[in-house]
Amino acid sequence: MLGLSDTIPALLREAAERFGDHPAYVEGDASVSYTELLGRVEAVAATYADLGVGRGDRVVLWGPNSTAWAVAGLAVSYAGGVLVPVNSRYVGHEVADVVERTDAALVVVHDGFLGRDQVGELAEAGTTDRVVTLQDLTRRTSPTRPLPEVGPDDVADILFTSGTTGRSKGAMSAHRQSIGVARSWAGLGGVRQDDRYLVVNPFFHSFGYKIGILVGLLTGATLYPVAAFDVDETMRLVESERITVLPGAPTIYQSLLAAPGREGRDLSSLRLAVTGAAVVPVVLIERMREELGIDQVVTAFGMTEAVVVTMCREDDPAETVATTCGRAIPGMEVRIAPDDGELLVRGEFVMLGYLDDPAATAEAVDEDGWLHTGDVGTLDDRGNLSITDRLKDMYISGGFNVYPAEVEQALARMDGVDDVAVVGVPDQRMGEVGKAYVVGTAAPDDVVAFARGRLANFKVPRYVEVVDGLPRNLSGKVLKNQLRDA
Known part of the structure; x- marks a missing residue:
């Protein structure tokens, strides 16, 4: 039976009561039980309160997957706050923009990830106070103290996604929505307490969080957080x-199928794989079942504004x-939609709206x-959904959405770039990668270097x-279809 609670703090308390000493997280040699997880979250939530976080306050969390990230993230809700996770590969200027727009009461940073100085990057971007390292x-x-209760309809999280205008938008979800979509996914996937779940999907993304x-x-499964994907370590x-x-x-x-030495590894324990976020070749599904021996392989469709919309079922054929x-x-x-073929989505898990942007919300969600x-x-x-094209110019690189307008705005600030357009082009490993068409005197290598200093790697x-x-x-308007065709 899946958890019944409809707020994240209540769900955590329910999980501690139901699953007790069963391991919730395993990271390296360290294991944390569900009872211990509750205790750690309560302590961090009290610390948040000491640092001035109150009911409805936003807390930005910047870092890779880890048990500590999960504790810090759950503690935001436990303290009555709103979780705002940001991409671990972002640079300081990108995070500072989110901090400013959410008027965050606190910024929690995993400093030193990938050898970087994240705290220093934030300082360079003008964010020096309200910062604490993970x-x-x-x-x-901190001793536990009475904390504000949250309700099912209170905002639980704000996940930022970019739009075709290049300005990011914060999609808000209530506690009942974030829990409800997780419950539906877990039920269709048949996730259970004896499962050992390797979480490669980043916690800052709805798929990981x-x-x-x-x-x-909800299920009592044991999670194994992965900070950065490495095929050998995964095997x-x-x-x-x-x-x-x-x-x-x-x-x-x-990557797993192509990995040297895979034949010498025993991967037979894998029973459930859910994929999506890009076009999936039929042969990949077949090889996942036949060569990796995964019993249940399904695809799904979702987006930040509606985390999971459609999902295949266990008995669906590979095709x-x-x-x-x-x-x-x-x-x-x-x-x-009959006029232009656009996919329209409605239901319990569609976002509450975009943060401080009623115009964008009204444009995205109609009166019905x-x-x-x-x-x-x-x-x-x-009723099976097939995505055939995009009305927007967004492309997907390694599972991450990339919005060309945001990249174009960054490159337009470079000396020697008079005009620029970015499109996604096919890539065997990443699905798609960006190609920039630049008008001006800037050298290609310099354009790439300029982008690396201002944008996440993907x-x-x-x-x-x-x-x-x-x-x-x-x-x-730039005719991007001609650029793609070229």
């Missing part, structure tokens, strides 16, 4: 820890799993509650071509 936070031992951390609380963990659940982008499984995203999950419905996804799709006779164009001009229509 390492220091989890060493504190809601379909990872919250699924653990070692699957073999040594007898991992049973491994969701992820197609890149994860392609259905590879060529569709499955059918609407309980509580959600989908339809295709339909979320306009910007994707073009079709539905077959059984947003940095892998290719740069200097051109005399960009193709535009009569209204001045």
Whole structure:
């Protein structure tokens, strides 16, 4: 039976009572039980209160997957606050923008990840106060104190996603929504207490946070957080820890299938894989089942504004799993707009709206509650969804959404760049990567270096071509289809 609570603090208390000494997290040689997890969260929540976090206050959390991240994230809700996770690969300026826009009461930073000075980067971007390191936070031992209660309809989290205008938008979800979508996913996947769940999907993303951390609380599964994907380490963990659940982008499984020495590894414990976020070749699904021996392989469709919308079922054939995203999950419905073929989504798990942006919210969600996804799709006779195109220019690189307008705005600030357009181009390993068409005198290598200093790695164009001009229509819009075709 899945957890019944409809707020995250209540769900955590319920999990501690139900699962007790059963391990909640294993990281290296350290194991934390569900009872211990509750105690750690209570201590950090009290520390948040000492640092001035109150009911409804936003806390930005910047770091890679770890047990400490899970504790810090759950403690935000426990203290009555709103969790704002940001990409661990962001640079300081990107995080500072989120801090400013959310008026965050606190910024929790995993300092030193990948050898970087995250605290220093924030300082350079103008954020010097309200900053505490994750390492220091989890060493504190504040006594528990009465904390504000949250309700099912209170905002639990704000996850930022970029739009085609280049300005990021914060999608707000209530406690009942974040828990509800995790409950639906866990039920369809059949996740249970004896599962050992390797969480490669980043906690800062809805797939890692809601379909990872919250699924653990609902089911009692043991989570193994992975800070950065490494194929050899992943195979070692699957073999040594007898991992049973491994969701992820197609890149994860392609890397496993191509890994040297895979034949010498025992990966037979894997039973559930859920993938999506990119076009999935039929042969990949077949090889995942046949060569990796994964019993249940399914695909799904979701977005930050509606975490899981459709999902394949256990008995679907490989062709259905590879060529569709499955059918609407309980509580959600989908339809295709007759005029332009756009996928529309409605239901319990559509976001509350965008933070401080009623105009963007009204543009995204119509008066009848339909979320306009910007994707073009079709539905077959059984209701299985296939995404065929994008109304927007977004492309997906290694499972992460990249919005060209944001990259273009960054590159436009570079001396020697007079005009720029970015499109996604096919890449065998990443699915798609960025290619920048630049008008001006800037050298391609310099453009890449400039981007690396201002954007997360997955947003940095892998290719740069200097051109005399960009193709535009009569209204001045860049004809990106021509660039893609080229």
